[in-house]
Amino acid sequence: MEIRVVENTKNIESDILVINMFEECQTSNDLANQYAIDEDGFKGKFGETYLLPTYGKEPYRKVLILGLGKKEEFNPNKLREAVAKAIKKAMQMEAKKVAFSLDGIEFDYSEQFTMGALIADYKFDKYKSEKKDNGVKEVYVQANPALVNKAEIIATAMSFARNLSNEPAQFATPEELAAIACDLGLETKIYDKEECEKMGMGAFLAVGRASIHEPKFIHMKYQVDNPKKRIAIIGKGICFDSGGLDIKPASSMATMKDDMSGAAAVLGIMSVIKEFHPQVEVHGIIAACENMPGGKAYKPGDILTAKNGKTIEVDNTDAEGRLTLADALCYACELGVDEVIDMATLTGACMVALGTQAAGIMGNDEELIRNLISTAERSGERFWQLPLWEEYFDGLKSEVADMKNSGNRWGGASSAGVFLQKFVKDVKWAHIDIAGTAFLEKPQKELIAGGTGAGVRTLLNYILEQ
Numbered sequence: 247m248e249i250r251v252v253e254n255t256k257n258i259e260s261d262i263l264v265i266n267m268f269e270e271c272q273t274s275n276d277l278a279n280q281y282a283i284d285e286d287g288f289k290g291k292f293g294e295t296y297l298l299p300t301y302g303k304e305p306y307r308k309v310l311i312l313g314l315g316k317k318e319e320f321n322p323n324k325l326r327e328a329v330a331k332a333i334k335k336a337m338q339m340e341a342k343k344v345a346f347s348l349d350g351i352e353f354d355y356s357e358q359f360t361m362g363a364l365i366a367d368y369k370f371d372k373y374k375s376e377k378k379d380n381g382v383k384e385v386y387v388q389a390n391p392a393l394v395n396k397a398e399i400i401a402t403a404m405s406f407a408r409n410l411s412n413e414p415a416q417f418a419t420p421e422e423l424a425a426i427a428c429d430l431g432l433e434t435k436i437y438d439k440e441e442c443e444k445m446g447m448g449a450f451l452a453v454g455r456a457s458i459h460e461p462k463f464i465h466m467k468y469q470v471d472n473p474k475k476r477i478a479i480i481g482k483g484i485c486f487d488s489g490g491l492d493i494k495p496a497s498s499m500a501t502m503k504d505d506m507s508g509a510a511a512v513l514g515i516m517s518v519i520k521e522f523h524p525q526v527e528v529h530g531i532i533a534a535c536e537n538m539p540g541g542k543a544y545k546p547g548d549i550l551t552a553k554n555g556k557t558i559e560v561d562n563t564d565a566e567g568r569l570t571l572a573d574a575l576c577y578a579c580e581l582g583v584d585e586v587i588d589m590a591t592l593t594g595a596c597m598v599a600l601g602t603q604a605a606g607i608m609g610n611d612e613e614l615i616r617n618l619i620s621t622a623e624r625s626g627e628r629f630w631q632l633p634l635w636e637e638y639f640d641g642l643k644s645e646v647a648d649m650k651n652s653g654n655r656w657g658g659a660s661s662a663g664v665f666l667q668k669f670v671k672d673v674k675w676a677h678i679d680i681a682g683t684a685f686l687e688k689p690q691k692e693l694i695a696g697g698t699g700a701g702v703r704t705l706l707n708y709i710l711e712q
């Protein structure tokens with residue numbers, strides 16, 4: 247889909263002209279006011295649409311009235327969602343050219359307008375032998391070109407991440423993630439198994455041991471002279487989570503190709519970062535491996551030594567993400583960065599607590615957490631803070647090692663958080679649990695089912711705001 251910024255969308259020959267309508271208000275179009283509102287009682291409730299033909303009398307073949315809901319409740323997030331609805335509708339009608347007339351809507355809204363159109367346009371059909379060509383090809387709008395351009399780049403990064411989350415685990419292997427990282431045109435170092443052994447990454451390597459795919463530790467760097475800040479972003483990169491010897495039931499395993507969605511978000515972000523040339527140094531870090539059962543698998547009761555020398559008794563091989571992140575966090579903390587942010591499909595408990603509507607956020611710095619929550623809100627995502635009280639560690643105490651990797655069933659998202667904190671040293675750190683938001687079983691707002699690119703928009707905006 248191409249977004250074309252023009253002076254007047256009403257002159258454009260198009261399949262549909264979308265006009266907006268606030269609830270119980272008039273539109274800018276006389277025909278719409280007469281037929282839809284006066285005769286048919288169309289109210290313009292949020293997300294509702296009404297279609298009118300123009301019988302060849304206008305350059306546009308049809309008018310689609312898009313309800314924006316109550317004017318006082320309107321904001322850029324609402325616009326994004328509504329635009330996505332209009333695009334979906336246009337796709338059903340097999341419209342190719344869609345013009346939007348955004349009367350009364352500020353130019354600042356151009357970013358979320360574009361996000362809505364491009365996120366709605368996404369599909370994952372590479373494995374369909376028959377592809378439907380029902381996409382909207384051109385969107386015309388009066389908008390701020392710089393914001394449209396910014397949103398186009400962010401949406402590209404999201405699609406990149408969504409593609410990776412949707413990619414079956416048979417293809418999206420640790421080697422493949424490493425190869426993708428190397429193709430991004432950044433300074434990238436891939437550590438193989440032997441190098442990870444030398445670095446002392448005993449927790450990460452244990453998780454990946456039973457897979458036929460070798461683990462890969464990926465470090466991408468975006469560098470600038472005199473950066474205003476140095477940030478490391480870490481993505482959980484479990485290419486498939488079978489649970490290991492503590493194997494998952496089939497229903498829980500079904501979507502576990504998505505357990506590298508944190509890594510997908512990091513790769514998505516790093517794939518576009520150069521285009522924004524932010525004055526921030528950004529490190530993208532992924533400990534990529536597969537959690538499998540088998541003769542070589544790590545076992546409950548094993549004691550692992552992480553990169554920082556701490557020992558971990560394996561209580562449950564399905565609590566593998568925190569083990570890989572432990573070594574990744576140690577590595578990131580040694581880079582001398584100002585902030586470390588990790589994104590991980592870490593706990594079912596976070597999904598139980600917040601559903602698919604919000605990611606859980608925790609960390610050791612309230613200001614960093616506050617800033618990320620507010621950037622998320624503006625970016626069209628939701629982050630919700632969960633506590634990180636030290637008491638959550640009580641259930642992780644071990645008789646034989648420094649800690650266990652799981653324990654008490656309750657408060658699972660927070661106990662995973664305090665576990666991670668044991669591997670964070672002298673740096674501001676935030677942990678974002680995207681277990682509920684990274685992969686949808688049903689469509690939600692502007693997103694179709696499948697990978698969502700969770701974390702991409704927020705973290706990119708966060709980097710750009712520094």
Ligand code: BES
Nearest residue numbers: 562564565567591592593594595652681
């Ligand atoms: N990858 C899962 C978490 C997950 C669950 C992500 C559902 C997305 C949807 C993680 O590795 C896991 O298995 N966590 C366990 C931890 C438990 C064994 C302490 C969980 O949440 O049940």
Ligand code: MN
Nearest residue numbers: 487564565566
């Ligand atoms: Mn698991």
Ligand code: ZN
Nearest residue numbers: 484487505567
């Ligand atoms: Zn997992």
